[in-house]
Amino acid sequence: MAKHQLINxxxxxxxxxxxxxxxxxEALTPKLxxxxxxxxxxxxxxxxxxxxxxxxxxPETLLKKAQGEIPDYDKRLRSFLEDFKTEFQxxxxxxx
Amino acid sequence: MVEAQAVIEQAGTLETAGTILAAADKVVxxxxxxxxxxxxxxxxxIAGLLTAAAAITYLLFAGGCAAPEAAPPPPIxxxxxxxxxxxxxxxxxPPTETREPTRTPTLTSTPxxxxxxxxxxxxxPTRTPTxxxxxxxxxxxxEVYERTEKLLSAxxxxxxxxxxxxxxxxxxxxxxxxxxxxxxxxxxLTIYYEGVPGRRVTCxxxxxxxxxxxDEFYYFITAEHPLKPFFAGSxxxxxxxxxxxxxxxxxxxxxxxxxxxxxxxxxxKVEFEKNHALLxxxxxxxxxxxxxxxxxxISVGYPGxxxxxxxxxxxxxxxxxxxxxxxxxxxxxxxxxxxRGGSGSPVAIIDEAGELTVWGVLSGMDKExxxxxxxxxxxxxxxxxxxxxxxxxxIPLTNTSPS
Numbered sequence: 215m216a217k218h219q220l221i222n223x224x225x226x227x228x229x230x231x232x233x234x235x236x237x238x239x240e241a242l243t244p245k246l247x248x249x250x251x252x253x254x255x256x257x258x259x260x261x262x263x264x265x266x267x268x269x270x271x272x273p274e275t276l277l278k279k280a281q282g283e284i285p286d287y288d289k290r291l292r293s294f295l296e297d298f299k300t301e302f303q304x305x306x307x308x309x310x
Numbered sequence: 311m312v313e314a315q316a317v318i319e320q321a322g323t324l325e326t327a328g329t330i331l332a333a334a335d336k337v338v339x340x341x342x343x344x345x346x347x348x349x350x351x352x353x354x355x356i357a358g359l360l361t362a363a364a365a366i367t368y369l370l371f372a373g374g375c376a377a378p379e380a381a382p383p384p385p386i387x388x389x390x391x392x393x394x395x396x397x398x399x400x401x402x403x404p405p406t407e408t409r410e411p412t413r414t415p416t417l418t419s420t421p422x423x424x425x426x427x428x429x430x431x432x433x434x435p436t437r438t439p440t441x442x443x444x445x446x447x448x449x450x451x452x453e454v455y456e457r458t459e460k461l462l463s464a465x466x467x468x469x470x471x472x473x474x475x476x477x478x479x480x481x482x483x484x485x486x487x488x489x490x491x492x493x494x495x496x497x498x499l500t501i502y503y504e505g506v507p508g509r510r511v512t513c514x515x516x517x518x519x520x521x522x523x524x525d526e527f528y529y530f531i532t533a534e535h536p537l538k539p540f541f542a543g544s545x546x547x548x549x550x551x552x553x554x555x556x557x558x559x560x561x562x563x564x565x566x567x568x569x570x571x572x573x574x575x576x577x578x579k580v581e582f583e584k585n586h587a588l589l590x591x592x593x594x595x596x597x598x599x600x601x602x603x604x605x606x607x608i609s610v611g612y613p614g615x616x617x618x619x620x621x622x623x624x625x626x627x628x629x630x631x632x633x634x635x636x637x638x639x640x641x642x643x644x645x646x647x648x649x650r651g652g653s654g655s656p657v658a659i660i661d662e663a664g665e666l667t668v669w670g671v672l673s674g675m676d677k678e679x680x681x682x683x684x685x686x687x688x689x690x691x692x693x694x695x696x697x698x699x700x701x702x703x704x705i706p707l708t709n710t711s712p713s
């Protein structure tokens with residue numbers, strides 16, 4: 215994956231919310247980052263073996279352990295992100 | 311994506327932010343509910359530690375996979391900065407730098423230095439590699455140190471051969487007088503702890519004031535991370551503020567420290583044993599400066615490899631390459647090199663009035679640009695910190711000089 219794509223990840227674009235006002239986009243971006251990150255932590259905890267989860271873990275150490283433990287972890291993260299998007303859009307649709 | 315837009319259009323001006331956040335909350339809640347109670351508790355504890363910086367670390371790994379539709383623009387190749395041209399003894403020619411494409415002015419999510427490696431004395435442990443990753447791997451902290459120190463060491467050697475004691479080469483709007491001004495207000499800060507490795511970093515004078523009793527107090531700015539052991543309770547055994555290039559040391563009677571941890575900023579307030587006429591004027595500075603991409607900057611500091619090579623002072627002109635803000639935290643990338651000992655170095659611009667103004671301190675190194683790691687700078691937010699005496703904790707000292 216090219217580095218540019220890494221750098222340019224934008225939750226507003228990713229979730230298809232580009233029609234929002236600029237003000238809404240700015241207000242929502244950090245909050246969506248927090249939500250998506252929390253979701254990734256939860257899904258990572260779900261798939262890691264019990265022994266890896268022992269002891270005190272921070273988000274950073276969890277990520278490092280997952281990278282070492284789970285083959286194709288970045289692909290799993292992609293799949294988690296897609297899950298988030300699908301479910302998010304379903305929730306949005308049901309609200310509308 | 312089309313569906314989400316359609317929903318928003320359909321509903322007109324929905325109570326958008328609330329609706330969107332509720333939809334996101336629901337996704338998170340459902341994922342949490344799917345965990346066993348023990349794992350739910352564990353995930354809650356870990357997620358509770360998610361700072362803005364940690365959150366964007368996750369998106370470093372996840373986000374890159376999530377934006378496949380954007381075709382990567384061609385890389386922009388820029389020449390190496392002038393000081394690199396001095397590296398005659400360098401074992402290999404400096405690589406060209408590939409920059410990121412221009413970003414939108416709105417600062418949004420991106421990978422960041424969530425924990426940019428800090429230029430401390432002790433390198434952070436190396437990261438476990440991900441052998442199956444399809445992404446280009448980032449450098450480990452250790453590799454970043456090795457690479458930057460090799461470049462800096464070669465530069466320092468070349469400068470020493472020329473008989474100079476600093477690496478500054480006038481460039482862009484920065485002339486020798488600007489370098490001299492920043493250099494005059496920049497000091498090395500050596501701090502040793504009892505039972506914890508000590509370190510030597512860089513600090514700069516931001517304010518000098520006289521109390522009604524006639525006592526003089528000086529406020530030095532540095533990065534917070536070298537002071538973490540102190541704020542965590544480790545006693546400070548030795549502290550020294552000096553200008554090694556001028557062979558000047560300034561023993562002091564009392565010291566205090568205050569910090570903004572998330573911004574990696576610290577203020578050290580000292581009362582010297584006697585009034586020191588040798589101290590230059592404080593450097594002009596400003597909090598929360600807004601700047602543009604490609605804005606020229608100058609940085610001056612005392613990276614350890616320079617001192618080893620007897621070159622002493624590293625001065626470098628560079629440019630802002632990108633900036634990222636999440637909540638109130640802002641990270642700025644510049645094309646200067648960072649190395650152990652450089653933490654806390656002042657980073658200045660020429661402001662709209664043509665005056666040199668410090669706007670940030672060197673905080674860490676970027677691991678994404680594998681060809682030439684850049685420095686990560688944190689914006690100043692120090693006025694409120696300096697102005698309130700309640701923010702300061704006394705630093706009890708057993709010595710004031712490491713010698």
